[in-house]
Amino acid sequence: MPELPEVETVMRGFRDAFEGHRISHVTVNRPDLRWPFPADLREKLEGHHVLSFRRRAKYILVRLEGGWSMLLHLGMSGRLTIGRAGTNATPPAHEHLVLETDSGARAGLVDPRRFGMVDLVRTSEEDSHRLLAHLGMEPLSDAMTGPALAELFRGRRSPIKSALLDQKLIAGLGNIYVCEALFRCGIHPERQACTLTGEETAALAEAIPQILEQAIASGGSSLRDYVQADGTKGAFQDLHLVYGREGVPCPNCGAEHPIQRITQAGRSTFFCPTCQK
Structure with a gap:
């Protein structure tokens, strides 16, 4: 599943092509993904200018004139392809929704497994x-501080990795970047969240945004x-220190201590297991 950096990267590409332009045509090639498309999707989109974009956790919000936003989630394997309308290129398989603008931009939602979703919200x-109301703090916001994390973890006996993946606590973090952040901070993923010290929560509050920003700058991680x-593919997978590197020597402590997977x-x-305690 695309994680925060991948969704942010896609959102920025979508924004660059569509913001400020009028959606001139909407093509719905099937009536549903995970859930049915809104019955009035075409009505709410066609003829309206795109005002702005927003990412919330792993969701993309497209804000339109008229007071409506389109909510988009890419699911497990969905992707958004941006191109030019009117070309002779064959549309990709599993392209379920197409948006075109008066400037000639084209966005196609491709989702082979159909775990993504599209909805409308004021x-x-x-x-x-209902999909956003329960979400926790944004890890790229000013709310991400050591004391804030310490408060979230207070009394939580679940593993720190599970706590970081809990979308009700911190919104948008996924498996790749949690593994990378815990390694950079020297924190064992099975540690109880409530046992972290103030220094450790401060280190996490610094490392998490740094890793996410580095991943966004690299275009995300293209693994599948x-x-x-x-x-084009992202490049951050080439910078992973531990994720997907089972058996590879630890970049910190060397060949005698390979990366492990549990x-x-x-x-x-x-x-x-040597560097992370």
């Missing part, structure tokens, strides 16, 4: 939408299906 009520909006809550966790 712009003034975005944060009350993910590509940027222009169809399973937590059904997900692979990569870490160095």
Whole structure:
């Protein structure tokens, strides 16, 4: 599933092509993904200018004149392809929704597994939408501080990795970047969240935004299906220190201590048992 840096990267590509332009045509090639498309989707989009974009956790919000926003989630393997309308290129398979603007931009939502979703919400009520209302702090916001994390983890006996992945606490973090952040901070992923010291929560509050910003600058991590909006792969996978590197020597403590993989809550966790305590 695309994580925060990948969604942010896609959102920026979408924004660059569509912001300030009028949606001239909407093509719905199937009536649903995870859930049915809104019955009035075409009515709310066609003929309206795109005012701005926003990312909330792993969701993209497209704000339109008329007071409505389109809410988009890419699901497990969805992607948004940006190009030019009217070309002779064959549309990709599993392209379920197409938006075109008066400037000739084209966006196609491709989702082979159909775990993504599209919905409409009044712009003034975005944060009350059933999929957004429960979300926690944004890790790239000023709310991400050591004391704030310490308060979130207070009394929590769950593993720190599970706490960081809890979208009700911190919105948008995923498996890749949590593994990377815990490694940089020297924190074992199985540590109880409530045992972290003030120094450790401060280190996490600094490392998490740094890693996310580095990943965004690199276009995200292309491991399976993910590509940027222009169809090119991201490059941050080449900078992973632990994720997907089981058996590789630890970049900190060397060949005698290879990166290990364990399973937590059904997900692979990569870490160095020597460096992370």
